[in-house]
Amino acid sequence: MKNYYFYFLVLLVLFGCNFKNSTEWISYNEDLEIKTNLDHSNERMRFKLIQSKYNDKNNWFKELNSDIYGFNEENYENLKSLILEKDIPSIQENIISGKLSYEKLVLFYLYRIKKIEFNQSTYLNSIISINPNIIEEAREKDKKKPDSTFSLYGIPILLKDNINYEGLPTTAGSALLKENIAENSFVTKKLKASGALILGKTNLSEWAYYFCIGCPLGYSAIGGQTLNPYGRKIFESGGSSSGSGAAISANLSSVSLGSETSGSILSPSSLNSIVGLKPTIGLVSRTGIVPISSTLDTSGPMTKNVIDNVIVFNSIMGFDSEDKYSKEKIEIDINKITNSSLKGVRLGVFKSLLNEPLYKEAIEKIKEAGGIIFEFDPPKIDFSGFRKILDVDMKKELPEYLSSYSKVDSAIKNISDIINYNLQDSLKRSPYGQGIFEGIVSDDTSIEEFKMLKVKLKKEGKRFFDESINKNSLDAILSINNYHAAYAAAAYYPCLTIPMGYRDSGLPTNLTFIGPSFSENKLYQLGFAYESLTKKRIPPLN
Known part of the structure; x- marks a missing residue:
């Protein structure tokens, strides 16, 4: 009889929990957790x-x-x-x-x-x-x-x-x-x-x-x-x-x-x-x-x-x-994507990343599937001024968003106003400071300099990839995570990132396919073929 009672309690615990009686969130003292992370590398x-x-x-x-x-x-x-x-x-x-x-x-x-x-x-x-x-x-x-x-x-x-x-x-x-x-x-x-x-x-x-x-x-x-x-x-x-x-x-x-x-x-x-x-x-x-x-x-x-x-x-x-x-809109060919393979594809790989074990392993898998790999060193480029583009754009465009969409205090019109608002309760509103916002406010880039920067950075971003793409007739270039995101951003080039495994520490790491503008169909074909071949994603255990 005791055993039946025990099993009844177990079932009650397992299946009796529903939205109405499930635990509510209760804020707790996190000081110990924060202290534990103070020496994080x-x-x-x-x-x-x-x-x-x-x-x-x-x-x-x-x-x-x-x-x-x-x-x-x-x-x-x-x-x-x-x-x-x-x-x-x-x-x-x-x-x-x-x-x-x-x-x-x-x-x-x-x-x-x-x-x-x-x-x-x-x-x-x-x-x-x-x-x-x-x-x-x-x-x-x-x-x-x-x-x-x-x-x-x-x-x-x-x-x-x-x-x-x-x-x-x-x-x-x-x-x-x-x-x-x-x-x-x-x-x-x-x-x-x-x-x-x-x-x-x-x-x-x-x-x-x-x-x-x-x-x-x-x-x-x-x-x-x-x-x-x-x-x-x-x-x-x-x-x-x-x-x-x-x-x-x-x-x-x-x-x-x-x-x-x-x-x-x-x-x-x-x-x-x-x-x-x-x-x-x-x-x-x-x-x-x-x-x-x-x-x-x-x-x-x-x-x-x-x-x-x-x-x-x-x-x-x-x-x-x-x-x-x-x-x-560009046309996406799902049938072509789902029937894609890596045989004969031409991919550029960064020589500087070949010491990364997961990257090297991914490249070997692609080679085994018939992919053709070209190692390269990108050209040295002038990428100075990238942050200035963001500063100038945000200084103008965030106030435009606030005036067009926001229902907040109408007295807050720009980034300076946001900074001052946050300073009224900085421990809650901006505990890590507002350094970038402060830099935006102090930026004095002229309209002419801004226009020249945009042209230069797009040209340099494209050159970073195009030298190898054009020389070797590449379908795409392979990177890791967001390592080359800024160059792709400046070039207006799309990027597709796919799980490629986990480091010894357990840290997830991805293989990133980068191609010329409007090459999303090709990136999806490559990504689908690589994903189907390797199936590297493992959902988090807990």
Whole structure:
């Protein structure tokens, strides 16, 4: 009899937990954790704050339909095999067959978000807010089936919190914008037109990591410190699309959207072992995204695999008359991508990186698959003045965003005003200082110098890659993580980063494919073939 009673208690613990009676988030004293990291070998990992002083996680679920309370641990466990690590076509097949519904898909992710983000030993601070209407929207999607398994219809997506979505504040991680409800960005409209479900917003490096000097990647006043699921206080989360990287790696949503000026998709994708695309400038609109630089900014997909990346990218492209750099959509050939191979492809590799074991191993795998490798040293180029482009653009364009979209105090019109606002409570609003913002204010670059810099840096960025591309008729160049992100940014060249393994420490590392402007189709073919050959992504264990 005692044994039956014991098993009953076990079952009650395992399956009795649901949204209504599950643990709420309780802030705790983090002094010991911060002290422990004070001697971290990476200075940026020596945190001053981890938890947000502004964002109460318990508010995420308050407005959700009460029907969510019926979802429990048993439901969650039963759905795992249908959702975890599955690509969009597999999920859509499960929807079409009736094994899964969009409502259950959303409930699964909501439950998993609470399970991970409300646990003091597993939380990542990857999420800033949850769409309060997500359950009702999922039910609407369940009234019909997707037209194709390669459709984004009904698929939950997380947006980096510098991308406007009218259902939630767009904060850029700043306390100033904590209540900034703005009209949908162009890419949000494209996602909704494709039938995607906006699940919520992700944490980021505040102001897309163009705010403070030497501060931790993934920290924002609103979201707190984003943590890496492969080593929460061991490895950096990457930035600035930090929450997008951590959340997707931890399977908190199907896919996500990040943004990049120079490395902000490539870095967190690499350090969280996911796939990220930094597109050619102009293929994805920036309208309604908190800016750094219209010269170099872009949004891009962050996903667990290449095919999901293709599906999201195909959904967000499109000409936008309000974006002066906008280009017409390029055609993505999914059949060509899924039938691609590495046989006969011509790839350039940096001689200086050949001492990296994972890079060398990836190259050998490509050779074995029939790829042709060309080792090269890039030419020395004049890359001085790169930061000035960002300074000049942000000094002009952030005030334009504030006046066009922001509902904050109308007295705050520019970066100087933001600095002064933060100084009123600097321990909470800017604990790592505002060094970059202060530099922007003091910048005195002339319009003529700015124009010349843009021309020079684009020319030099292209020359960095083109010398080898043209000489050897290359399909792409192979890099690591975001090592050459700035050169690709200046050249307007797209980059696709794919998991290539883990260092001895456990740190995720990616292989990054870089090609000429508008070569996304070729990069996806190469990336899909490499991913299929190596299958290096291993989801974080805990």
